[in-house]
Amino acid sequence: MENVQNQPKIMQQSQSRIPAIYLAIHAIQAHLAKVGIAKSHSTKSNKNKGNSNFQDYNFRSVDDIYNVVTPLLTENNIVCIPDVKSTNVEKLVDSYGKVSHHTHIEVEYKFLSILDESFVTVTMAGEAKDSTDKGSQKALSNAHKYCYIQMFSIPTKSSTDIEQSNQYYDNNNQQSYNYSQNAQYQQSAKQFSPK
Template sequence: MADIYTSIACIMADIDAVGKTQKNQQQGFKFRGIDDIYNAVHPILAKHGVFTVPTVLSERSEERTTTRGGNLIYRILTMKYTFFASDGSSVDSVVIGEGMDSGDKAANKAMSVAHKYALLQALCIPTEEMADPDKESFEVTQSQNTQSSLSLARSFPRQDTPLNLAGLLSVEEFNIKDAWNSILERCRGVQVAAREVFKQHGADSSKEITYEIYQKVFLSLQSGKAQETKGPEDFIDDEIPFTSSKKRVIA
């Protein structure tokens, strides 16, 4: 019987590239769906005697309002997927999944996204393309608790040229530290400006930075559409506040 590390190496050797053959209807980008991943890996996992078991480590839910006035349930799940081999050995993959839905499917969507990326990253499944958002995207209004400090109008320039997406992290590359440094660089190193623009898009602390929020912040800076705000007195010091250090690191 093979251990989990040997089994995963054998699985990686057998898996072919999974291309992005599906298309997001709202924004037109291509993506790999969870069904594409399952169809590719299921027979190979079975061949090598490997399976996964999910565990929800934490979850956060909130209601959001679309630009058309509808209600959406937004859920973020931190998931642990344990890969077991036939000899009983195992290895864990911890990922974050985000899902939005107007009914009762937000958690289901979040788990599907989390499992997809656990498989993609643990098994290093190749693809012909590197860029990636997920299938569904929603436009939401600004959260009430994101009204906060200092005008950003002079922290970064307004651009009238087409968007330049160079430097935008993909989902596979995303982590909070790199996301913070990416936005801080675009705010010319002004931490107050970087913190404020994150807050405008719903992240009052570093812990709340998700890929969706990072992507919206990046695009708002590129297009010059970040909102001006008033007064420093409204900053909310949440569980893990943004660092006030001069170093470009995340708290």
């Protein structure tokens, strides 16, 4: 009769349950990897045309992030609970005597699965500069936005766009070329793939 204690540990590990929070995070990352969230807003506006020091750039607004991520959290039974750990507000006065406030915050976000109460925490810094009383709200929005971007590895392009950007065409025969066809890439992939 075989001794139960001699059974491989691998069998015991494979029967253990993966916490629901990790499965949910993976599901959200997999979805976002396919669709991405584009940088669809631009800082270009009439109010900045006279300011030669102002740099134009594209960005994703906090609402863009919320509109995509919040339904995914709900579908995957996750709640996100913020806890502000620290706040620091600096009063700044420019050379014209105009006062603004530079707010720095540190927020811990708890991502909790309502299925099994498993959770992960993420600590994120946020900052904002404001001349009125909105610095804290802006800093909180900044921290939350970048927490989601980092937590779920949100790309700025869809996987279709990424695949297209990884391909190029040979000028002579117009054949498609994908980096995965490269011999060096295949050798590297074999080295790191599970045996």
